[in-house]
Amino acid sequence: MTEVDSQSILLKREKSEKVFMLIRRHWVNYLMFAFIYFLIMLPVLISIIYLIISPSSLTGDVIKILLVVLTLLSMLIISVLRQNQIVFIAMLILVVVPIGVIAGYVLVNPDLSIDVQTQAVITSLSIFSLTILSMQLYAFVNYYLNVYIITDQRLVDISQEGFFNRKISELHLRQVQDVNAQVKGIVATFLHFGDVDVQTAGEREDFIFTTIPNPYTVAKQIINLHQAHVESSETHDSTVAPSDVTTSKDGEPDRGLSLEELEAEAKKLLKQRSLITRLKDHGLVQSPELPPILNKPEASSVDEADNLIATEADNDIQKPAIVQKSEPVPAPRTVNVKTADKPAQPAVDSTIEEGELTEGKEVDLK
Amino acid sequence: MFFIAYLIFVVAFAVFSAIGFYHLSRYGYSGDLSKIIIVVYSLISLAVIVLTFILLGVYS
Numbered sequence: 001m002t003e004v005d006s007q008s009i010l011l012k013r014e015k016s017e018k019v020f021m022l023i024r025r026h027w028v029n030y031l032m033f034a035f036i037y038f039l040i041m042l043p044v045l046i047s048i049i050y051l052i053i054s055p056s057s058l059t060g061d062v063i064k065i066l067l068v069v070l071t072l073l074s075m076l077i078i079s080v081l082r083q084n085q086i087v088f089i090a091m092l093i094l095v096v097v098p099i100g101v102i103a104g105y106v107l108v109n110p111d112l113s114i115d116v117q118t119q120a121v122i123t124s125l126s127i128f129s130l131t132i133l134s135m136q137l138y139a140f141v142n143y144y145l146n147v148y149i150i151t152d153q154r155l156v157d158i159s160q161e162g163f164f165n166r167k168i169s170e171l172h173l174r175q176v177q178d179v180n181a182q183v184k185g186i187v188a189t190f191l192h193f194g195d196v197d198v199q200t201a202g203e204r205e206d207f208i209f210t211t212i213p214n215p216y217t218v219a220k221q222i223i224n225l226h227q228a229h230v231e232s233s234e235t236h237d238s239t240v241a242p243s244d245v246t247t248s249k250d251g252e253p254d255r256g257l258s259l260e261e262l263e264a265e266a267k268k269l270l271k272q273r274s275l276i277t278r279l280k281d282h283g284l285v286q287s288p289e290l291p292p293i294l295n296k297p298e299a300s301s302v303d304e305a306d307n308l309i310a311t312e313a314d315n316d317i318q319k320p321a322i323v324q325k326s327e328p329v330p331a332p333r334t335v336n337v338k339t340a341d342k343p344a345q346p347a348v349d350s351t352i353e354e355g356e357l358t359e360g361k362e363v364d365l366k
Numbered sequence: 367m368f369f370i371a372y373l374i375f376v377v378a379f380a381v382f383s384a385i386g387f388y389h390l391s392r393y394g395y396s397g398d399l400s401k402i403i404i405v406v407y408s409l410i411s412l413a414v415i416v417l418t419f420i421l422l423g424v425y426s
Contacts, residue, residue, distance in 0.1 A: 090378075090382070094375060094378040094379070094382075095375075098371055098374075098375055101371075102368065102371070115425045115426070116368075116425075118425045119368045119369075119422055119425050119426065120368060122368075122418060122421045122422060122425065123368040123371065123372045123418070123422065126372065126414055126415070126417075126418035127372070127375050129414050130375075130376075130379050130411060130414055130415070133407065133410060133411060133414070134379060134382050134383060134386075136407075137383065137386040137403070137407055138386065140403060141386050141389050141390060144390070144394070144398075144399065144400070144403075145389060145390075145393050145394070158393075160389070160393070163385050163386065163389060166393075
């Protein structure tokens with residue numbers, strides 16, 4: 001649990017990358033396991049307390065019944081580990097077999113002294129108790145090391161399944177296409193947990209945050225970060241040198257606006273210019289500021305401007321349509337993903353602390 | 367006999383616990399619940415094991 005270890009969870013963490021959220025599944029996921037183990041342990045605990053209070057009640061028949069019950073319960077406990085075959089087989093050998101052998105030994109030899117039978121019960125109870133304890137540890141590790149991390153550049157899903165199966169997957173924010181949050185059921189509604197489904201561009205599988213607390217807040221935060229990421233990309237692309245060519249999601253060079261889009265933008269501006277010219281003729285506007293490309297005297301009408309644009313386009317057809325910073329023409333759009341139909345949001349939700357990895361505690365999403 | 371059987375189980379239990387501790391200490395975060403869980407788990411386990419050995423000694 002050193003600083004280095006905690007940072008290493010973000011593999012290849014990029015410089016200046018900021019972590020906004022560290023989310024675990026809702027505590028009800030762990031509590032469910034803990035409660036089941038507690039229910040299983042409860043009759044055993046009652047038996048132990050009863051035997052301590054009244055040792056004389058520990059007769060041969062009671063001992064045999066206890067041993068049989070412990071054997072059956074131990075089989076029930078490890079049955080939850082069926083998915084993880086290695087742990088399942090290990091627990092079968094280490095728990096069920098010893099308790100079963102002890103129970104069998106006592107049942108087969110009815111003439112054993114009460115002390116020996118008591119030893120058998122003590123050993124079985126102890127094995128059973130420690131097994132419950134180890135299962136709690138197992139469930140806790142599975143719950144606690146399942147972490148979702150949201151940074152300003154990507155989403156990271158660290159999935160711990162058992163002791164020997166750890167999977168880390170990540171999704172860059174530019175691949176986010178849509179974000180859905182859903183809360184299903186009465187329990188989830190009252191305890192405020194649900195799933196967040198992050199749909200991705202391309203054929204990649206969706207990125208799903210399962211049973212996390214406050215899914216709507218998390219979804220909103222992802223959208224905000226995505227929006228901020230897209231806006232920063234646009235800013236970056238508008239200042240890029242003419243020789244630089246951005247890369248689209250398809251891996252092909254992105255040359256900014258296509259000729260058709262450029263034409264449409266120019267026509268829109270020409271219509272505005274035409275309107276301004278008319279207003280100017282009527283003395284309502286003085287020295288309107290127009291983009292240089294439209295500020296040519298020969299383009300006095302929309303039709304003429306169409307021809308002009310066509311000429312400009314022909315001139316530009318041999319070079320990348322990346323606009324230099326000094327030109328006032330609108331910057332080319334190089335958005336590589338479709339955003340959800342959400343209005344532009346502030347880059348960072350002010351209620352969530354921006355900065356380094358939230359060491360040692362979950363981020364309060366409220 | 368039960369003493370030896372229990373001893374073998376305790377060794378296996380210790381190995382299982384050590385694997386869990388490794389995961390918590392390797393992938394946990396400084397200051398989180400991992401360290402507390404390791405300490406509490408160890409204390410309870412030790413208490414159960416020691417008590418068991420004492421009782422086995424009493425009834426032997």
